[in-house]
Amino acid sequence: MSSLFLLDELSVVPHQLGDVVTLGGDEAKHAATVNRMRVGEHTAIGDGRGLIVEGVVVRAEAKELDLAVERVHEHPEPSPRIVLVQALAKGDRDELAVQTATELGVSGVVPWQAERSVSRWAGPKATKGVERWRSIVREAAKQSIRPFVPPVGDLVDLPELIAETDGCRMLVLEPSASIRLTSLTFGTTPEGDADDRSIVLVVGPEGGISPRELEKLDEAGAETVRLGDEVLRTSSAGPAAIAVLNVALGRW
Template sequence: MSLPVQLCPALADARPGAVVRLEGDEAHHAVAVRRTAVGEELRLVDGRGRSATGVVTATGKRVLEVQVGEVVDEPRPGPAVTVVQALPKGDRGELAVEVLTEIGVERIVPWAASRSVAVWRGERAVKSHAKWAATAREAAKQARRAWFPEVTPMAATAEVAGLLAGLDLVVVLHEEARATLAGLEAPDAAGASIGVVVGPEGGLAPEEVAAFEAAGATTVRLGAEVLRTSTAGLAAVAALLARTSRWG
């Protein structure tokens, strides 16, 4: 059974034998919620590839100390996957972020599609983005990830098109597309990049599809079934990663 994971950004100086101190909400969650006790083993990650495993030597209300036994620097997984997720209604956005994080997506871009039912403005935009970021953080810990995904600020269509232009392969999921995802080859080099665009409940607008195709994207369908916006990205990323050495 794998060790429980806690996020600890201050691991730059972690060395075997050293004591790492975890404070604040992360320590509170470990001690008060997970009931972590002195003598238990724990894995700390900084979200940027470094992890340290060790034994808990002290606990407090909002503090936890771990004596490091091993430090590992994991390379960034490749190919890197970016998912542009149109804003869904209700809590389906957090569901999408959760499953995309669990499957290994590197970057999640909230997208204000023209037909999105949900709207992020003002204070709601700040709170919604914070929810997505917190969901990604907790899901990364649950998935035992050393590299945590980035949740970018909300992007408009033009910003998304600019982002997609720099990726090696980009697919736009569209139920009316003639091409299928099964007909594409996924890039498999360590530094390769893949992008997946997931539209809203109301579907993609023609001008959005045109903008993404002009940026080099390929419009594809997954199959005969129409998936929800909260799960379509998961299915597409899984199909693509299954063709790479990441899942080989």
């Protein structure tokens, strides 16, 4: 399977072998003009919520593509979920972080307006920015052939971030922290009980997370951790931490 196309989220993907799935709109246009799919070639179509069907193309036109289903895969969502809280950053550094995190298997993304964020979203710009991130996530999920398209939440400030992550295990990436991320254990509590809480990774902007923000996050029960001796850019810190978690959770 070298390519994945996504049906509109309101569409229903047939579950039976031999059914025909019709891909339309921009996805069909992309398949025909960019990927140059032809009758007889194999590809996959997913719903972005865990279901992927593989099959052979039986009709390929500029606006529609039909796929005869040969295999059906229903993937459970990984547990615990890993959510990236990415502070807004200048240039395309936050977008790069979101793209790479999606390719690495993140379960959700939340844009954060941190105190030291150079980039500022407000009003229509916030709406446009969130939609831009959702587009990046969708394309990255397709490129990496992921069963799930991670949701991108609305822009949050610090109080909203703390409120929305209540009940989660929050890990704040901070270069000055004394505890390494690699020293933590996952999957069980200190008492030996199963721990399936969502893991929330908080990544600051170029100037780092402010002392006031660190204090508030600490009061909310967040754990402050570091990756290593090097100070990573905001574009690479989150993906690096997700890679560490993938190993710790046995996903890699």
